[in-house]
Amino acid sequence: MKxxxxxxxxxxxxxxxxxxxxxxxxLCLDLDAAKIRILEEGGIPIHEPGLLxxxxxNVGAGRLAFTTDIERAARHGEIQxxxxxxxxxxxxxxxxxxxLAAARNIGRHMDGYRxxxxxxxxxxxxxxxxxxxxxxxxxxxxxxxxxxxxxxxxFLKEGAAVDDFMRPDRIVVGADDERAIELMRRLYAPFQRKxxxxxxxxxxxxxxxxxxxxxxxxxxxxxxxxxANLAEALGADIELVRQGIGSDPRIGxxxxxxxxxxxxxxxxxxxxxxxxxxxxxxxxxxxxxxxxAANEAQKHVLVDKIVxxxxxxxxxxxxxxxxxxxxxDTDDMREAPSRVLIEELFRRGASVAAYDPxxxxxxxxxxxxxPRLSYAGRPKSALEGADxxxxxxxxxxxxxxxxxxxxxxxxxPVIFDGRxxxxxxxxxxxxxxxxxxxxx
Numbered sequence: 001m002k003x004x005x006x007x008x009x010x011x012x013x014x015x016x017x018x019x020x021x022x023x024x025x026x027l028c029l030d031l032d033a034a035k036i037r038i039l040e041e042g043g044i045p046i047h048e049p050g051l052l053x054x055x056x057x058n059v060g061a062g063r064l065a066f067t068t069d070i071e072r073a074a075r076h077g078e079i080q081x082x083x084x085x086x087x088x089x090x091x092x093x094x095x096x097x098x099x100l101a102a103a104r105n106i107g108r109h110m111d112g113y114r115x116x117x118x119x120x121x122x123x124x125x126x127x128x129x130x131x132x133x134x135x136x137x138x139x140x141x142x143x144x145x146x147x148x149x150x151x152x153x154x155f156l157k158e159g160a161a162v163d164d165f166m167r168p169d170r171i172v173v174g175a176d177d178e179r180a181i182e183l184m185r186r187l188y189a190p191f192q193r194k195x196x197x198x199x200x201x202x203x204x205x206x207x208x209x210x211x212x213x214x215x216x217x218x219x220x221x222x223x224x225x226x227x228a229n230l231a232e233a234l235g236a237d238i239e240l241v242r243q244g245i246g247s248d249p250r251i252g253x254x255x256x257x258x259x260x261x262x263x264x265x266x267x268x269x270x271x272x273x274x275x276x277x278x279x280x281x282x283x284x285x286x287x288x289x290x291x292x293a294a295n296e297a298q299k300h301v302l303v304d305k306i307v308x309x310x311x312x313x314x315x316x317x318x319x320x321x322x323x324x325x326x327x328x329d330t331d332d333m334r335e336a337p338s339r340v341l342i343e344e345l346f347r348r349g350a351s352v353a354a355y356d357p358x359x360x361x362x363x364x365x366x367x368x369x370x371p372r373l374s375y376a377g378r379p380k381s382a383l384e385g386a387d388x389x390x391x392x393x394x395x396x397x398x399x400x401x402x403x404x405x406x407x408x409x410x411x412x413p414v415i416f417d418g419r420x421x422x423x424x425x426x427x428x429x430x431x432x433x434x435x436x437x438x439x440x
Contacts, residue, residue: 001025001187004077006102008035008066010046010161010265011119011154012083017051018165020058022190028066029073039066047331047358050162074109079183081152082130083119092272093280094123103130107137107147114147115180119154121210121270123277127151127174127203148180151203153210158264159329166191171198174206211277214270215288220255221262222294228258228438229301238438239420258437260392260418261298263326263335268295299337302390302418303344305435309414310387315349320386320410322379323393323419324356324363331359333366337418338392346372353382357395383409394419403430 001024005016008030020026030036035045042059044052058064067073074080084098099120106116116134118127131149138145151174156164168191173184181200188198201209228238238258246253262268271292278285310317326336333339342352354363355376367373376382379398383389383406391398399421407413413432415422420436427434 001079001183002077003027003079003081003187004029004073005081005083005119006030006073006105007083007085007098007120008032008039008045009083009085010048010158011156012081013039013044013046013055014048014051014156014161014165015081015083015119015154017054017058017064018162019187020061020064021054021166024063024187026058026064027073027076028064029068029070030066031068031070033068036066036068047329048161049159049329054162070105071109074106075111078113079115079117079187080106080110081117081119083154086120086122086269086273088269088272092276094121094269094273094276096122096126096129099126100129100133103133104137107134108141110134110138110145110147112145113179114145115150115183116147117150117152117184118207119152121153121214121266121273122151122207123211123273124204124207126207148175148177149203150175150180150184151206152184153206155210155213158332159327168192168197172206172209173198173200174203174209175200176202211270211274214266215274215291217255218262218267218271218295219287219291221257221259221267222291222298224256224258225261225298225301225437226294229298231438232440235440236438237440241438258420259298259394260302260337260341260437261295263299263337263339264330264332265334268292268335299340300344301437302337302341302392302416303348305416306345306388306390307348309433309435313349314345317350317387318385318411319345319350319352320376320382320389321352321354322356322382322389322391322398323395324354325359325393328393328395331356331362333359333362336392338363339366341390341392342367342373346370353384353386355379355382356393357397359393380405380409385409385411387411388414388416390416390418391421392418394421403427403432406430407432 003026005012005028008028016026016028038045082102086094089095127149171188175181231238242256246256324338351372353374360375417436424434424439
């Protein structure tokens with residue numbers, strides 16, 4: 001099948017590469033010429049495990065190509081995926097300008113039947129706006145060409161996006177005509193050979209499903225973070241509580257880990273957008289408003305612990321920071337707890353020596369050449385002369401450190417563990433003060 005994917009971010013590039021990998025002819029469009037140049041030169045503009053190899057393999061096989069030519073893209077694929085950004089506005093609503101611009105470009109240049117697929121995370125009702133935008137462009141051309149609009153939300157985790165696409169647990173398709181549904185079934189057949197994973201519904205329900213999924217996961221995280229704070233006050237251990245409730249099959253184990261807050265491109269934005277959508281229709285989502293407030297507060301938990309240990313004035317203090325990305329296996333720092341922590345430490349007069357396996361270049365872009373922030377080539381190098389170690393991202397390489405080496409390099413043997421990577425007794429036995437999240 002011939003496919004066009006508009007946008008080469010996480011969703012667009014992963015989707016395009018994986019669809020090409022099962023034999024489709026995919027053309028990826030992006031108006032950012034720098035991104036396309038990187039892709040054409042054999043690189044990728046994002047960090048995502050396994051993606052570079054798939055992109056190179058399919059470019060070499062002639063199944064995957066990249067362009068900035070809008071007309072070429074609109075004429076290439078019978079199925080046109082819109083996978084552009086929907087950044088939050090100041091009021092929390094999703095900005096649909098790029099989605100609708102893509103829809104208008106399709107309508108302006110399409111030369112036959114098209115299935116226009118919203119892959120971006122968009123509010124309920126966006127499919128209607130996309131349909132109207134395409135129809136307006138066709139009318140302006142005096143063209144009577146058939147098209148369908150489909151909602152096909154992505155459920156990709158950064159750091160595991162390739163595996164999520166290749167081995168989906170469900171494929172949600174929102175459509176209202178059989179021709180489009182049949183094409184989507186053909187497209188996704190290679191990804192569901194063992195059993196049927198396609199969940200077909202109306203467009204509005206599919207749009208809401210994506211927001212509901214992310215909101216539920218965000219809710220679990222904030223719930224566990226609030227319980228962790230309570231456990232600490234009560235002298236309980238949140239890790240033992242997690243084991244106790246996670247073993248209940250009605251609850252399960254996923255997203256029950258407490259920490260220093262969630263970040264990234266999805267959960268914060270989607271929770272805000274769903275709250276805003278509800279408000280526009282006269283509803284107040286009390287639970288999600290609390291989830292958002294709890295998460296913002298949780299991003300300050302580590303600095304609160306630091307202040308209780310070292311005092312409000314941190315002038316002259318230096319802190320080693322392990323982890324900058326909002327989660328492992330990505331360089332994404334959007335809404336990352338590390339950003340809040342660094343700014344709060346700066347405000348109190350401290351400096352930071354940071355290490356992250358892949359996100360230090362992104363941190364340099366965000367913080368510029370601020371002399372208060374330095375970068376270490378190895379985790380141990382960040383420790384030299386620091387007053388304490390602060391762990392913000394649960395990278396695998398941080399899981400089994402040499403505690404004796406940590407103690408010898410720190411000015412004061414103190415660890416603030418924002419992801420509960422270590423057993424408190426083990427760290428304290430090594431002669432290091434330990435502050436976790438909800439660990440009595």
